[in-house]
Amino acid sequence: MISALIHAAIRRRKVVLGVAAVLSVFGLFTYLNLPRESNPDIPVPFVSIQVPYPGVSPEDAERLLVRPLETELQSLEGLKEMNGVAVQNAAMIYLEFDVSFDVDKVLQDVRAKVDMARGRFPPDAEEPIISENNVNDNPFIGIMMYGAAPERTMYQAARELQDRLETLPGVLRTDLGGGREEVLEVTIDPARMQAANVSASELAQVIGRNNQLIPAGNLRTKDTEFAVKIPGVVEKPDDILALPIKRNGDRLITVGDIGQVRRTFKDPGRITRFNGQPTFSIDVVKRSGANILESVKQVRAAVAEEQKRWPETIQVAYTFDESEFIERSLSILESGLIIATILV
The missing domain is CATH 3.30.70.1430 (Multidrug efflux transporter AcrB pore domain)
Structure with a gap:
């Protein structure tokens, strides 16, 4: 049986070589388009x-x-x-x-x-x-932003980079670390507050009521229905300073009459350092089924493009780049396949 197959293949060697060539081309095309990962990608519903x-x-x-x-x-x-x-x-x-x-x-x-x-x-x-939910929920690359730039400048650059990275097709999400959330801090003058007969609870209620999205019900159209909200979120210091608290005779008491507002940062919940310097870190998690090698290229390209708009005092470094390990593994695998092909 086997001898007959061998003789048939020898007699029709052109057909056999043609089929082998076609299968090799399809195999190479499939190999080049396979997702490269160090761990199997299991979709979780x-x-x-x-x-x-x-x-x-x-x-x-x-x-x-x-x-x-x-x-x-x-x-x-x-x-x-x-x-x-x-x-x-x-x-x-x-x-x-x-x-x-x-x-x-x-x-x-x-x-x-x-x-x-x-x-x-x-x-x-x-x-x-x-x-x-994703089984491979670990970052495949980390981005470290550090340097002598002011904290507010670095935080703004990190947030913009985070938003840019989350638009990439192979990125599931990004986690920003080391950054302190920017807030508006209201400093009250106790003497002016007492003169205006305003209590701390009244002031807190006024600011709280005027810094929220107010649900306004649902708007129905012929084809769909969606929620409607009235925007009432504080965006700049002047918004708080102009908030009315109460009327004292003919005079309207506002937050600006009894205090000041300044931009500041919350106390850090986590401190991140890179080579001994304060750092903003962005951990990038891939989407299920994405090609890590291609995703890393897209991430690095996006960082390079955003870096052109940053001041020279902001530097960038990469950590735990998983594509480096995958490329080394693929290099060993490919060399082994080539040697096996030559020997056979």
Whole structure:
């Protein structure tokens, strides 16, 4: 049997060589387009939603946050299971979909449903956080920004770079570390505050009421429905200084009459250093199924493009670049295949 096959292949050697050449071309094309990873990429059909709400009890979180979300999310296409968890200061929803789910479509549908549910959230509830679960949830490259530039300049550059990286097709998310969140700090003159007969609680209520997005219900059209909110978020110091507190006779007392506002930073929750210097770090996590080698090239290209707009005092370095390990592994594999082909 085997002897007959060998003789047939020898008699039709041109056909055999042609088939081998075609298969080799297709094999090379497939190899060049395969995703390169150090670990297998396993798609996980899970999506989580977290809604922070400082000060809320588990009972109130279930009533005010979990139930509106469950009402909207239960109609999602392909939803297999939904679990809601209410804890102190937050509420979480965990969604499981069919294994054949389309992650981009699912995330789009989830965001739309969450936006509809937010119209029934309390005003003090924070922005919902929607996360795509991924087995390979570790960063594939880290970006370190350091130098002698002012902290505010570096923070602004890091935020802009973070937004740019999250638009790349192979990037799932980015985590910014080492940066302190910028805030507006109101400094009150006790003497002027007492003269205007304004209490600390009145001042806090005025600022809190005027720094939030106010739900205005849902707007229905012929084809769709979406939530409407009235913007009322403080964006610059003058917005706070102009806030009215109370009327004292014919005079309207504002925040600017009893205090001052300045930009500052929150106390750091984590300190990041690189080569002994204060650093802003950006950890980049890849999207499921993305090619790490191609994603690293896109990340480095985006950083190089953004760096052209930065002052020369901001320097950039890369850490734990996973593509370097993959390239070394591929080089060993390719050399082994070439040697085996020559020997055979």
